[in-house]
Amino acid sequence: MNPSRAFVLLKPDCSGTDRRAAVDAAVAAEGLVVACRHPVSLTPADVRFLWSEYTEDGHVLMHAFLGRYLCTAPSEVLLLRGPDAFAAARRIKRAIRSRYANGPFANLIHAAEHPGELARQANHLLGHCPECAAPFVSSEPLTSPPRPAGRDFRGETDLPALVESLWPALQSVDPSAPVPYCLDRSPVAAVYLGADRAHTLDSAVTALWSALPGITLAHAVLLTLYAGRVGGCPVAVGSHEAVSRSHRVLQAHGITTCGVGPAPS
Ligand SMILES: [Zn+2]
Known part of the structure; x- marks a missing residue:
């Protein structure tokens, strides 16, 4: 393998903390220097450029959360050199996240x-x-193809206020399960949502928001992120008819990691 270069970006929840030492150790363990x-103090424009798979109108939730996460405190970029640096940097990322990450906005x-x-x-x-x-x-395309988009909630919701209200819960080491949404007065069945890597926060929340009539956007975000973090959870309870209807809407939005079952006891 040829000596090569790559980088890692230490986000604000790493750059100013003692977790940097864990990164340095992981870099050394990979034989990199x-x-x-x-x-670096990232701006919203930087975030849009760096993560080009998230579009201005199609990923308004992702941009709101990334802005809060990455643009309110300094980050640090490390240029790494050594054998197969590109693959090694990805392994370093996985090693650090598996030990310390608390979801997509604390990783x-x-x-x-x-x-x-x-x-x-x-x-x-x-x-x-x-x-x-x-x-x-690179001989490969420099821009990443757009990922599944969602509804533009900006006209109806104060997204920065929404992000602030949810932020402490999203940073929690051990978040409590959000209560499933009640579809009607007969909570005998439940809709379950699993982690779906084919979707984005925006596309998944939009699907949930459409499938569960009357749910608040904040509740839909919490349920989506929790399902992604723990692998799956009940997101709504109701009669068999209501649950089936919601399940069909989720499927119509392309969500495959969902199902129907008895309500949790
Ligand atoms: Zn330099």
Whole structure:
């Protein structure tokens, strides 16, 4: 394997904390060296450029949460050098997240998943000094294809206020299960939602919000994130008819990790 370069981005919940030591240890364990470190204060424009799979109108929830997560405190970018640095950086990301992450908005560290993404993001984040000035190149497409989109909730909801109200719960090490939404007065059956990696926060929340008439957006976000974090949970209870109807709407939105069962006791 050739010596090569990659980067990791230490997010605000890592960059100013003693978790940096765990990252340094993981870098050393992979046989890589930190060639360069730069503090970086990400702006919403940076976030849009770095995660181009999330669009302006189709991922308004993701952008609202990422803005709160990444744009309110400094991050740090580390240029790494060593054998097979791209794959090693991904392993470092997985190792740190598996130990410390508390969901998608408390996951400490980013590394590119594709060589094209690595080139685009590294060229945006690095180049602040001679050590990291050499551009990254990739024969793969530099932009990531858009991911499944959701409804544009901006016209009807104050999204920054929504994010602030949910933020403490999303940072919790051991979050409590949100109560399932009540579809009617006969809670004998339940709709279950599992983690669905084919969907985004926006597409999954939009599906849930459409399938559970009357649910608040905040409740739909909490249920979606909790299902993603623990692998699955009941999201609504009601009569067999109401539960079947909601299940069909979820399926019509392309959600495959959902099902119907008895209400939790
Ligand atoms: Zn540098």
